Amino acid sequence: MIAPARPFGQKYAFVAAGVVFAALMAAAGLRSAPGVLMLPLERAFGWDRGAISAAAAVGIFLYGLTGPFAAALMQSFGVRRTVTLALVTMAASTALSSLMSEPWQYVATWGVMTGVGSGAVAMVLGATVVNRWFVERRGLMMGLLSASTATGSLIFLPGMAALAEAGGWRPVVLAVAAVMALLVPVVWFLLPETPAAIGQKPYGAPADYQAPQAGGAGALRGAFGALFRAARTRTFWLLFAGFFVCGLTTNGLVGVHMIAMCADYGLPETRAAGLLALMGIFDLIGTTASGWLTDRYDPRKLLFVYYGLRGLSLMALPFTDFSFLALSAFAVFYGLDWIATVPPTVRLATEAFGDRDGPIVFGWIAAGHQAGAATAAITAGVIRASQGRYLEAFVLAGLAGLVAAVASIMIRRGAAEPAFA
Template sequence: MKRPFGQNYAFVVAACVFLALLAAAGLRSAPGVLMLPLERAFGWDRATVSAAAAVGIFLYGLTGPFAASMMQSFGVRRTVSLALLLMAVSTGLSSFMTQPWQYVATWGVLAGVGSGAVAMVLGATVVNRWFVARRGLMMGLLTASTATGTLVFLPAMAWLAEHAGWRPVVLTIAGVTAVLAPVVWLLLPERPADIGQTPYGAPADYQPPPAPAGGALAYAFQTLGRAARTRTFWLLFLGFFVCGLTTNGLVGTHLIAMCGDYGMSETRAAGLLAMMGLFDLVGTTASGWLTDRYDPRKLLFAYYALRGLSLIVLPFTDFSIVSLSLFAVFYGLDWIATVPPTVRLATDAFGDRDGPIVFGWIAAGHQAGAATAAITAGVLRAAEGRYLEAFVLAGFTGFAAAIASLMIRRQTRPGAFA
C-alpha cells in the first residue's frame, strides 16, 4: 500500500519506533522509582527489590537477539505490537501483587521479555532496513529515546509514587504501552518495498539483503556461532557489558535510593535522572553525528574512560545539589552515547542483515552487566550500608572497556565477518 512522503516516509517509521522505544524506556526506568515505595508498602528489603529489577534487566537483554531474528522472519510490526501488549498486561497485573515473587514474575520475567523486544535491537533493525544515508545520526536519535523516556516518565512517576503510592505508577505504564500497540500496527510497514519505496538515501538499483533461511531461533544461534569466532564480537560484548553495568544497572536502578540515603526526596532525585535524560538526548544524538564522521573505536575509548572517572569521583563529592547537577550533566551526555559507534562497528563487521542480530547478542551483554550491577550494588548496600564500593568498582570497569575498544579491528566491508 502506498504511503505519503516517498522515501521520507522512513522518518515517519523512525518517529513511530521512537515512541515505542520511549515507552519501553519508561517501563525499564520504573523499578528505580518503585524501590523505596515498595519497601514502605510491603517491608521488602533493598536486595529483594533489586533482584526483580536484575531479572528484568537480564531478560531485557537476553531477548534482544531472538527479537532481532524474529523481526527478520516473523516481522517487525507483529513483534513490536505483541511486545507492547505483553508489557501492558504484565505491568497491569503487577497492580495486584502482594508477594516478592509476583513482582519478579511481572516486572522481572514478563515485562523483561516484552521490553527486550522493544529495545536497541529494534532501532538497529529499523535503521538498517529503512536508511542507507544518515544511519549513524538516526541510530543516535532512536537510541536517545531511552533518555527521552526517562525525561518524560521519571519525574511524573516519582511524583505519583511519593504522593499516591506505587500502584498508579504501574497502571500508568500499562496504559501507555496498551495505547501504543495499535499505533505501531497502523503506522509501521514491514519494509520500504511494501509501500513501493527504497530506503532513505538508497540508489535506484538498491537490492535489500536476502531474508535469512530457517527459523528465528535457529538463525539467532547460527549468527551467534559465526560472530563468536571473531575478536570484534567479544571486545564489543565486553564494552557493552560495562556500559550496562555503569548505566541501567547501577545509576538507573540505585541513584534514587542512594540520594535517599543522603536525605533527598524521590521526586528531587528523579529530577537528576531526568536531567541526565535531557543531556543524553543531546549527547547520544551528537554521538550518532560523530559516528558518521570519526573512528567509532576512539569515540568508545573516550566515552568509557570519562564515564569510569565520573563514577569514581561521585561518592567523594558533598552530594550537594550543585555537585549532583554537575554529575547529571556530565554523565547524561555520556549515558548511552556508546550505542551508535557500537552499532556501526557491528554492522561494518557483520553486514546489514546479520549486524542487528549480532548487535542483539552484544546488547544481551549490556543487560547482563546491568543485572550484575543491580543485584551486586543492592547486596553491597545491604551489607555495608553505603554505595561507595559499588561506584568505585564500576568506575574501574569503565577504564577496562576503554582499553578494549581500542583493540577492535576496524572492518570496512559490510557483509563480511571479521
C-alpha cells in the same frame, strides 16, 4: 493489512523512525520504573532492598537476552507483529502487577514478563529499523533512536515519582500499563514492514539499490547461527565486553540505584528523579551528537573517550558532597555520556558482520549490556544491604569503565575474520 502506499515518499522513513522512537521511549520508561518503585515497595510491603533489586536484575537480564531472538524473529515473523506482541505483553504484565502482594509476583511480572516484552522493544529494534529504512544518515538516526531511552526517562520518571509520592506504587504500574496499551494501535497502523511494502526504497538509497534478501530461518536458528559465526571473532568479544561494562555503569547501577542512593543523603525522591530526568535531557543531546560523530570519525576512538570519562566520573561521585551543584554537574556530564556508546557500537557491528547478521549480532552484544546491568543491579543492592553505602559499587564500576576504554581501542575495523578455530 498495511496500505500499499504512504505519503512522503522516501521520507516516510522518518515517520517509521518516529513510531519506533515512541515505542522505544515508552519501553525505556517501563524499564526505569523499578528505580522509582524501590522505596514505595519497601515502605508498603517491608521487602528488603536486595529482594526488590532482584526483580529489577531479572528484568534487565531478560531484556538483554531477548534481544538477539527478537532481532531474528523480526526477520522471520515481522517487525510490526513482533513489536505489537511485545507491547501487549508489557501492558498485560504491568497491569497484572497491580494485584501483587509477594516478592515472587514482582519478579514474575516486572522481572520475567516485562523483561521479555521490553527486550523486543529495545536497541535491536532501532538497529533493525535503521538498517531497513536508511542508507544515508544511519549513524545520526541510530543516535536519535538510542536517545529515546533518555527521553523515556525524561518524560516518565518525574511523573512516576510524583505518582509514587502521592499514591504509592500502584498508580505507577497502572499508568505504565495504560501507556503501553495506547501504543499498540499506533505501531500496528503506522509501521510498515519494509520500505518495499509501501513501494519505496530506503532513505538515501540509489536507483539501483537492492534490499538484502530476507532470512528464511526461524528465530532460534537465525539467532544462534549469527552468534556462532560472530563468536569466532575477536571483534565480537571486545564489543560484548565493552557493552557489558556499558550496562553495568548505566541502567544497572545509576538507573536502578541512583534515587535510593540520593535518599541515603537526604534528597527527596522527586528531586532525585528530577536529577535522572536532567541526565535524560543531556543524553538526548549527547547520543544524537554521538551518532553525528560516528558518521564522521573512528568509532573505536569515540568509545575509548566515552568509557574512559564515564569511569572517572563514577569513581568521583561518592566523594562529592552531594550538593545541588555537584549533582547537577554529574547529571550533565554523565547524561551526555549515558548511551552515547550505542551508535559507534552499532557501526562497528554492522561493518564486521554485515547488514543481515549485524542487527542480530548487535542483539547478542546488547545482551551483554543487560547482563552487565543485571550484575550491577543485584550487586549494588547487596553491597548497600551489607555495607550501608554504595561507595564500593561506584568505584568498582568506574574501574570497569577504564578497562572497557582500553578494550575498545583494540577493535579492528572492517569485516571480522575468525580468530578462533
